[in-house]
Amino acid sequence: MGNSAWAGNLLVVLGLTGAFATACVERSEELSAAQRERVRSQVSTVATHPTHPLDIAFGDSVELIGYDVSEETWSRGTDLTITWHWKVLAPVGDDYRLFTHIEARGMDTLNHDGDGAVRSLYPPSRWQAGEYIRDEQRVHLPANWAPNEATFYLGFWRGGERLPVRRGPQDGDNRARPVSLRVTGGEAAQVGPPRMPELVASRALNTITIDGDLHDTGWLAAPWSQPFVQTLNGAPARFEARARVVYDDANLYVAFQVTDRDLSSPHRNHDDHLWEQDCVEVFLDPDGDGRNYFEIQVSPRGVTFDTRYDSRRQPQPFGHVDWESQAEVAVGLQGTLDDEQVDEGYHAELRIPFAALATGTPPVTPPTPGVTWRMNFYVMEKSAQGQDAAGWSPVLVPDFHATDRFGRVTFRDLPGTQRADPARPSMEATAQELELRGRAVREVAEEAEAVDRPAPGERVPRP
Secondary structure, three states: OOHHHHHHHHHHHHOOOOHHHOOOOOOOOOOOHHHHHHHHOOEEOOOOOOOEEEEEEEOOOEEEEEEEEOOOEEEOOOEEEEEEEEEEOOOOOOOOEEEEEEEOOOOOOEEOOOOOHHHHHOOHHHOOOOOEEEEEEEEEOOOOOOOOEEEEEEEEEEOOEEOOEEEOOEOOOOOEEEEEEEEEOOOHHHOOOOOOOEEEEEEOOOOOOOOOOOOOHHHOOOOOOOOOEOOOOOOEOOOOEEEEEEEOOOEEEEEEEEEOOOOOOOOOOOOOOHHHOOEEEEEEEOOOOOOOEEEEEEOOOOOEEEEEEOEOOEOOOOOEOOOOOOOEEEEEEEOOOOOOOOOOEEEEEEEEEHHHHOOOOOOOOOOOOOOEEEEEEEEEEEEOOEEEEEEOOOOOOOOOOOHHHOEEEEEEOOOHHHOOOOOOOHHHOOHHHHHHHHHHHHHHHHHHHHHHOOOOOOOOOOO
C-alpha cells in the first residue's frame, strides 16, 4: 500500500489534532507537526501484509501478525531494519511500553526497547482498537557477536509486569520469540574488546567562566578527547561528540561539544530524568574500584541531574539522588530548543567542586599531578527515529554503569613558565600570546599521553 493511502487512513484514525492531543503517561505533550508527519506512515486502519506472517497474541489486546526484515542473514558489525506489524484488538492500557531483546547463548542482551518512531512518539498506551501499527526498528549487531544466530524477543511491559503471551512461541517469561536470524561474516572469536581510551587533564591556564563558551583561555591547555563511539561495540557514533577536561586546586571542569540536528529538552526541574531526551553525562569513579562513583547529567536547557552510587547501580533505582554535586553548568546552543527547525548542536560546560566528591566510602580526595581517575562521558540524543547514544569509552554492554570499561584520565601539572602569572591579570595578555602558550602545553600533554600509552599487546593493569 502506498504512503498516500496510509496517510488518508491515519487522518481517520487520529484526526491529526484530536487523538494526538489525548493524554498519555509517557508523553503528555502534544506532538509537533514534524512528529505527526513521522508517525503518519506507521498507523492505518487497513490491514498490513508482512513478508513473514506470524500469529502471536498478547492478552486480548494485541496480535503480532508478522514482520519485514531488510536482510535474511545478519552480518556481524552491521545494522539491519526490522519492522514489526501489530494488529490492535483493544486498548492495551496505560503505561504499557514495548520491549525488544536480542539474545544468544553467552552474549549480553541487546536492549532496543525505545528505538523507532512508533515507540518514542506513538507508544502502546495510545493505540486504538482497529489500528494496524508498523513498528520499524534499526538495530546493530556488534562485531564481536560470537554465536551464529541472534534471537529476537518482544513484548509489553509496565513496571514489574508483562502483558501475557496468550498464543505463539515464547520463552515462558511472557517474551514472544518471533524470529531467529542467522549470523554470518567476520571472525568474531578473534575480535578483542576495544582498548579503553586515555586523556590528559591539564591544569587550567586561567580562570574559567562557566558560560557555555569554550573559548576561555583556561581551556587552552586541554586536548579534546577522541570522537565518541557507539557504546556497545566501539564503532563510530552516528553523530559527532567529544569532551575535554581541566582542573584547578578546587574544581574539575568538563566540556562537551555535541552535534545535534534536533535539539529537544522538555525537562525543566533538577533531577528530572534527563536521559530520556537530549543530554550529556559525566561518570566519575576516581579510584576505579566500581564503588562510590558519581553521575552528573546536563540537558541542553541547562537542567541537571546528579546522583551517587555505593556500587554498580546500587542503591536502586537511581542511587543516592539526594546527593548534590554542586556543579555549576552552562550550555551554548547552536540552534533553538523544541522547534521544527534544523539545529547544529550545543556546547556544555561544567565546574564540579572536589569538595562535593568528599563523601561516601571511601571519600574522594582532590587529584595530584600524575594521578589517574576513571571516567566516562556519554551523550544521549533523541530524534524522531528514537534515541541514540554515544560514549567516550565503549562499555560493550547495554549499561552505562560498567565502571570496569571507564576510560583513564591522568592529571598533569604545567611547567612554571607555562602557568599564568598571578601578578599579571589575564586580561592584559594578548590573544596571540595565550594561543601560543596553549599550543605548547597541548603538545606537552600529547607527548606525555603518548609516553604513558602501553605498547601494542601490552596488558594494562587495573588501577
